[in-house]
Amino acid sequence: MKFHWFHLMPYPYLPDDFKEKYHSVWVDPPAAELYDPVKGHQVYNDYLDQLEYAEQCGFDGICVNEHHQNGYGLMPSPNLMAASLARRTSKAKLVVLGNSVALYDPPTRVAEEMAMLDVMSGGRLVAGFPVGTAMDTAYCYGANPATLRDKYREGVELIVRAWNERRPFAFNGKYTQLRYVNPWPTPIQTPRPPVWIPGGGSVETWEWCIKNDFLYAYLTYFGYMAGTSVIDGYWETVERLGAEPNPYRAGFLQFVGVADTDAEAERLYAEPAQYFYNRCFHVDPGFAAPPGYSSIATIRKGVHSQVRQSAQQVQGKLLSWKDIVDRGCVVTGSPATVIDRLNDMADRMKVGHVLLLLHFGNMSHETTLYNTTRFARDVMPKLRHRFSEWEDKWWPKDTLPEIQRPAPINIAAE
Amino acid sequence: MFARETVTLPRDRKVQVYRAGQGPALVWLHGPHGIRKNDPVITELAKRYAVVAPLAPGFHDVDELDEVRDVHDLALHYDDLFEVMGLEDVSLVGHSFGGMTAAEIAAHVPRRVRRLTLLSPFGLWRDDHPVADLFARPYMALDNILWKDGAPAGPMADPANFPNDPVEKTVGIVQGFTAVAKFVWPIPDKGLRRRLHRISADTLVVFGADDAFVPALYADEFASAIQGARKAIVADAGHMVPYEKTADVLRLIDQQHDARVRAA
Numbered sequence: 001m002k003f004h005w006f007h008l009m010p011y012p013y014l015p016d017d018f019k020e021k022y023h024s025v026w027v028d029p030p031a032a033e034l035y036d037p038v039k040g041h042q043v044y045n046d047y048l049d050q051l052e053y054a055e056q057c058g059f060d061g062i063c064v065n066e067h068h069q070n071g072y073g074l075m076p077s078p079n080l081m082a083a084s085l086a087r088r089t090s091k092a093k094l095v096v097l098g099n100s101v102a103l104y105d106p107p108t109r110v111a112e113e114m115a116m117l118d119v120m121s122g123g124r125l126v127a128g129f130p131v132g133t134a135m136d137t138a139y140c141y142g143a144n145p146a147t148l149r150d151k152y153r154e155g156v157e158l159i160v161r162a163w164n165e166r167r168p169f170a171f172n173g174k175y176t177q178l179r180y181v182n183p184w185p186t187p188i189q190t191p192r193p194p195v196w197i198p199g200g201g202s203v204e205t206w207e208w209c210i211k212n213d214f215l216y217a218y219l220t221y222f223g224y225m226a227g228t229s230v231i232d233g234y235w236e237t238v239e240r241l242g243a244e245p246n247p248y249r250a251g252f253l254q255f256v257g258v259a260d261t262d263a264e265a266e267r268l269y270a271e272p273a274q275y276f277y278n279r280c281f282h283v284d285p286g287f288a289a290p291p292g293y294s295s296i297a298t299i300r301k302g303v304h305s306q307v308r309q310s311a312q313q314v315q316g317k318l319l320s321w322k323d324i325v326d327r328g329c330v331v332t333g334s335p336a337t338v339i340d341r342l343n344d345m346a347d348r349m350k351v352g353h354v355l356l357l358l359h360f361g362n363m364s365h366e367t368t369l370y371n372t373t374r375f376a377r378d379v380m381p382k383l384r385h386r387f388s389e390w391e392d393k394w395w396p397k398d399t400l401p402e403i404q405r406p407a408p409i410n411i412a413a414e
Numbered sequence: 415m416f417a418r419e420t421v422t423l424p425r426d427r428k429v430q431v432y433r434a435g436q437g438p439a440l441v442w443l444h445g446p447h448g449i450r451k452n453d454p455v456i457t458e459l460a461k462r463y464a465v466v467a468p469l470a471p472g473f474h475d476v477d478e479l480d481e482v483r484d485v486h487d488l489a490l491h492y493d494d495l496f497e498v499m500g501l502e503d504v505s506l507v508g509h510s511f512g513g514m515t516a517a518e519i520a521a522h523v524p525r526r527v528r529r530l531t532l533l534s535p536f537g538l539w540r541d542d543h544p545v546a547d548l549f550a551r552p553y554m555a556l557d558n559i560l561w562k563d564g565a566p567a568g569p570m571a572d573p574a575n576f577p578n579d580p581v582e583k584t585v586g587i588v589q590g591f592t593a594v595a596k597f598v599w600p601i602p603d604k605g606l607r608r609r610l611h612r613i614s615a616d617t618l619v620v621f622g623a624d625d626a627f628v629p630a631l632y633a634d635e636f637a638s639a640i641q642g643a644r645k646a647i648v649a650d651a652g653h654m655v656p657y658e659k660t661a662d663v664l665r666l667i668d669q670q671h672d673a674r675v676r677a678a
Contacts, residue, residue, distance in 0.1 A: 138599070139550065146472075146479060146596035286551040290599075291591035296476055299585055 001346060001386040002395070004061035004095055005054035005372065006253065006355040009047050009081075010072035012362035013039055014279045018071075019318075024284035025071040026135040034071065043074070046365045051085055053369060054358075055092035057376035060395075061126065063095040063355055065198075067133070068140035072280030079113045086121040093396050094121050097198050097217070097355075098128020102148050103141045106176050107155035108183050111162045115187040123188035124396055128196040128217075129156050135283065138290040146292035151175040153208070156195075160212070163192035194394045196251065201230035202298045206237040210249075215394040217251030217355065221281065223328035224254055224345040231349045247352035248392040254345065255357045257332035258374035265332040268367050270321035273330050275361030277319045330360075335378035342379070346386045353394075416449075416456065416467070423494045427481055430469040431499075435460025440505045440671055441496075442467040443512030445534075445654075446548075446560075448590045449473075452569040455509075455656045458664055462672060463505075468495055470515065472593025479596055485604045488515060488597060489522035496526055503528040505671045506615070509656055510534050511594045514606070517636070520617070521609035530615035531670050533663065534653050536628045538635045539603035546627050549595060553587050559626045562652035570657055610639035617643035618670045620663065622651030 014034065015021065022029050051062045064081040067073030075081055082094045094117060099110045110129075118125040131152050137143040143151070154173050158181070161169075168182035187193055196215040199205040209216040216234055220227045231250065238245055257269035324330050331341045342354070358375055359368040416432040423429060432449055434456055440463035442456060449456070449467055459465045471491060472479040482491050492515065496504055504527045508516030513535025520527040536545055546559055558564045597604065619637045621630040630647055637645040646666050651658040668675040 142600040144596060144599040145549075146476075146592045146599065284550075286555070289552075290549050291588050291595045292476070294588075296585055296589065299588060300581060302581060 001383050002060040002248075002353050002392065003375075003380055003383075004063050004251075004353065004355045005051060005057075005059040005092075006063035006065075006095075006097075006357055007047055007051055007359060008065070008067075008072055008357065009043075009074040010276065010280050010361060011035060011040070011074055012043065012275070014071055014275075018279045019282045022282070024287060025280055025282045026067075027069050027139045027284070027287050029069075029071050031069070040074070047074075047359075048081070048084055048088075050359060050365070050368050050372065051081075052088050054372055054376075055089045057372055058380065059092060059356075059376065061093040061095040062089065063097050065097045065128070066100055066130070066136070068136045070135070072276070079117060082117050082125075083120065086117055086124070090122075093124045093126055095126040095196070095355075096128050097126075097196060097219075098130055100132030100136060100141075100152075101129050101155035101159065102143055102152040102175075103132060103137060104155070106178055107158050108162055108178065108181060110155070111159040111183045112185075114159075114193065115163070115183060115185045118187035118189055118193050119185050123193075125187065125189070125193045126196055126396065127193040128198055129159075129214075130198045134290050134293045135287045138293060139287050144292075145290040147175070148293065149204075149295065160192060160195065163187060189396055194396065196394070198251075201233060202295065203233070203237065203301060204295060204297065206234050207241065210238055210241050210243045213393075215249055215251055215353065217253070217353070219253040219355070221253070221255070221276075221329065223331070224252060224349060225328035227252060228348050231351060235350065245350070246390050246393070247350045247387040248390055248394050250349070250351045251353035251355055252345070252349055252351040253355040253357065254342075255330040255360055256338060256342075256371075256375060256379075257330055257358075258335055258338050258371055258379060259332070260334060262333050262337075265334075266321055268371070269330065269332055269363070272359075272361035272363035272367070273324050274319065274321060277324060277329065277361075280361060335374065335382075338375075338379050339382045342383055343386070346383070350387075352387045352390065352392060416451075416453075416460075416465075421468075421495060421498055423491070423498055425481075427478070427491075427494075429471075429491075429495055430474045431495075432456070432465075432467040432469070434465045434467070435463055437463045438505065438672065439464045439466060439501065440507060440667075441465075441501065443492075443506070443508035443516050444470065444473075445510030445512050446590055446594050447570065448586070450569060454568050454570070455660060455663070458660055459507075459667070462668065466499070466501070468492070470511070470593055472596065473590050476589050476592050479593060482596075485518050485597055485606075486522065489518040492519045493523045493526060502526070505529045507531040507667060507671070508533065508535065510536065510653060511598075513537075514598070514602070517606060517610065517613070520613045520615050521606065522612075524612050524614040527613075527615040529671050530613065530617040531667055532617065532619045532636060533656050534621050534625055534628055535619070535636060536598065536602040536632075537604070537606040538632055539601055540632075540635065543629045543631055545602055545629075545632075548627060549591070549599070553584070553591075560653045562622065562624050562626075562650065562654075562658060566654070567657050570654070607635075607639060610636070611641065613640045613643075616670070618666065619643055619645045620655065620666055621645070621647055622653060622655035622658065623647050623649050624651060625653045625655070627653040 064078040259265035416434040513532040514537035633645040637643040
């Protein structure tokens with residue numbers, strides 16, 4: 001099993017009465033009223049320190065993602081964060097989860113920036129391509145939901161083709177026309193970095209990932225017990241298409257809080273968890289399901305967009321710590337409890353890549369470092385052996401050309 | 415009950431067309447609800463006209479939208495349809511999305527349309543009086559903005575052509591709204607203002623005085639940009655004015671489209 005330290009970068013200073021007073025945490029929460037850039041300076045630097053610390057603790061990957069006009073996701077550009085991390089880390093893989101391809105015209109911009117990250121980091125990039133949530137795409141960026149998925153697919157195909165083909169070509173697409181596709185630089189990883197597709201539970205997405213050899217990651221904020229049925233659907237599709245049931249072709253997101261005892265877990269993690277579920281997750285349902293965003297086939301399957309589903313689950317309710325733990329949203333407790341639960345997750349889901357949210361809500365810097373340390377020291381080593389019989393084909397290889405890191409300039413010596 | 419036929423356009427595109435009634439031909443372009451069985455406005459129109467009511471691309475099957483990429487394609491789609499059906503000098507009435515479509519057809523192919531009624535059309539934009547965002551609210555909450563009193567009238571309250579299946583009901587609504595969204599997202603202004611001067615049809619613009627979706631002052635925006643157009647504001651009605659004030663709207667349509675009424 002591989003473990004990745006994922007940051008959502010929430011803004012931790014939303015007011016106590018946020019849910020009553022504001023329409024939505026996403027799309028239209030008034031930025032100038034709610035966001036303080038001076039506090040934001042400290043927040044960004046703490047968050048980047050936490051991601052860098054995760055490398056020191058031995059996490060396999062450090063993850064960033066893209067959201068817009070969002071009180072719980074301060075990364076409109078994940079590539080800027082990854083660029084900073086590329087310079088300050090040397091071992092952890094950079095999992096950019098990712099760039100919402102349909103928002104970039106032309107999408108070759110994404111091919112360029114991701115190749116820059118791969119080259120800067122010495123071949124450590126994982127290239128994530130989400131469709132993007134309805135809020136990010138349709139409402140914040142004005143993307144037409146009726147054509148979003150089609151445009152997204154075309155964009156991903158263009159990017160992958162730009163990396164695979166080693167010579168310039170013309171691209172006459174439905175949404176993008178380019179006479180000369182020839183992005184510089186090319187990635188270090190050949191022919192391309194591993195591609196990960198974070199998605200909700202749509203059948204078309206599963207089939208597309210499997211056919212193109214992309215990893216499928218199911219990102220839900222409601223924990224592995226609720227997420228198992230979706231992952232089951234993915235594995236059924238893998239079997240139906242005759243693909244290898246390799247656990248490393250799947251990823252899953254889980255909130256975790258490690259402590260000495262259940263009581264300590266509650267003391268440390270109850271407030272940040274409630275901050276996340278009760279403030280950060282206050283998304284107006286009107287923004288969750290624009291027409292065309294979910295395909296008719298997906299609606300017929302009764303699987304709605306994960307955010308819409310999630311928004312309905314918490315809409316109008318205030319979740320207690322007990323609700324959050326009982327629903328399995330946060331796996332928490334002593335190391336033995338957490339190991340037990342994550343083994344259960346591995347048994348049920350057979351997912352090789354675990355994306356961990358060890359920071360959530362308004363968790364303090366100190367608590368975050370504590371949780372990260374405890375997980376790395378007391379939990380991770382006990383789960384490493386899971387799925388070791390499988391080869392991970394969706395991860396940067398360490399058999400890259402020797403990368404010479406530039407020596408630091410020593411000004412004092414001159 | 416309306417008769418339904420499938421009309422085939424060049425390049426094997428299919429259009430579902432409903433027909434009802436006898437009299438002078440009148441083309442009805444529906445709003446965001448599509449065409450429901452027992453649609454009360456079509457039922458009333460059919461007492462005086464041979465109503466031809468095509469279903470807009472995407473309402474029957476979202477894949478139809480692949481071939482119709484923007485408002486220009488949409489206008490030419492209807493020109494193709496009228497050509498195949500032999501409809502010249504068309505008497506055209508459109509409601510809401512259908513009103514916008516009707517205006518686009520009359521602007522793209524002015525000689526095709528002789529008489530035109532736009533019922534609460536959208537397609538224009540004023541920063542100081544924005545059109546409400548129909549797509550930023552749950553489907554269940556749409557009635558509050560479309561109907562003056564928040565509740566659908568008559569058969570429109572009970573979409574009888576949806577089976578008693580919540581999933582199929584959702585599919586029906588989503589298909590229609592996907593089709594509308596495709597042509598107006600995220601702001602329903604795709605350059606119609608630059609084309610309205612091309613309309614040569616005798617035009618009437620009708621709004622409900624209390625339209626909470628497209629404010630009634632847009633009647634002036636349309637009427638002032640179309641040569642010789644007139645406007646009528648119907649009191650105590652919202653965006654669904656033809657369904658909320660059916661008798662009033664039918665009287666206006668008769669005055670605009672029925673030579674027998676105009677001669678009297």
